[in-house]
Amino acid sequence: MTLPRSSSAARTVLKSAGQFFIIALYFAGIAGIVHYSVASHNVASESSLIELSQLGLLAATVFAFRRVAKFSQSLHHAAGLMSAFFLVLMIRELDATLDVVMHGFWKVPALIVTGLAIWPALKHWRETLTSLAQAVHSRHSTVLMIALALLLVYSRLFGMGELWEQAMGANYVRDVKNIAEESTELVAYSLIWLSALGYLAEAKKWRFVTKTQPSPTTIESDISA
Numbered sequence: 521m522t523l524p525r526s527s528s529a530a531r532t533v534l535k536s537a538g539q540f541f542i543i544a545l546y547f548a549g550i551a552g553i554v555h556y557s558v559a560s561h562n563v564a565s566e567s568s569l570i571e572l573s574q575l576g577l578l579a580a581t582v583f584a585f586r587r588v589a590k591f592s593q594s595l596h597h598a599a600g601l602m603s604a605f606f607l608v609l610m611i612r613e614l615d616a617t618l619d620v621v622m623h624g625f626w627k628v629p630a631l632i633v634t635g636l637a638i639w640p641a642l643k644h645w646r647e648t649l650t651s652l653a654q655a656v657h658s659r660h661s662t663v664l665m666i667a668l669a670l671l672l673v674y675s676r677l678f679g680m681g682e683l684w685e686q687a688m689g690a691n692y693v694r695d696v697k698n699i700a701e702e703s704t705e706l707v708a709y710s711l712i713w714l715s716a717l718g719y720l721a722e723a724k725k726w727r728f729v730t731k732t733q734p735s736p737t738t739i740e741s742d743i744s745a
Contacts, residue, residue, distance in 0.1 A: 547710070550573075550707060553706065554570060554699070554703045556569055557570045557702075563702060568702075570703065571702070573706060575614070577709040578609055580713055580716070581603075581712055581716045582607045584716035584720045585600075585602045585719070586600075586603045588723045594654045595719065597640075597641060597648040597651035597652070599651075599655070599719070599723075600641070601648070601652070602655070604634065605637075606712070608630045611629050611630045611633065612626060612630065655719075659718075660715045660719050663711055664711075664715040667709075667712040667715060668712070670708040671712070674704065675701055675708060678700060679697060681694075681697060684697040684700070
């Protein structure tokens with residue numbers, strides 16, 4: 521009995537080590553994006569690799585949550601709201617591009633997306649509340665909450681100009697502040713995407729389990745036979 525248990529424990533440890541290695545490579549790639557942007561002296565512009573990577577991660581997150589809404593009935597309403605929320609963040613990141621139309625024009629599509637998401641949520645508020653509770657209960661919600669706090673709170677406080685002016689004094693360089701703020705946002709977006717992938721994998725898993733389970737009619741017919 522000791523050998524199988526030890527073998528199972530060894531497989532678990534090796535699996536966790538493999539997962540850590542993959543995650544480490546992932547974040548090494550994120551750091552590589554920052555290094556490349558700094559080396560090319562292109563950090564704060566809309567065409568920088570950091571900005572483009574943020575947009576790519578947001579687009580992938582929106583797509584992932586749309587798929588969750590399709591695959592999972594219990595997470596349908598919550599995933600719809602989350603995809604709309606990150607789509608609004610994506611529109612906000614494109615504010616400089618949308619300023620070509622009119623200054624502050626990003627607010628127009630952002631309000632449209634918000635309205636289209638909130639209306640059905642309010643219309644089916646009981647189902648939405650139950651779906652949100654299911655989403656929060658998921659183990660992937662912890663990573664999502666940490667990433668949102670990192671994005672909406674920490675990166676803003678960490679990127680304050682006053683902080684970096686005090687730190688560097690007469691040698692203050694705005695690009696340094698931008699590197700710190702944008703790289704923190706990039707890490708937050710990368711964590712958000714990992715969380716979205718977790719929700720998607722979970723939704724696909726439960727859909728597969730539901731499909732493979734015998735229906736009540738089939739069970740009754742088997743009992744009769």
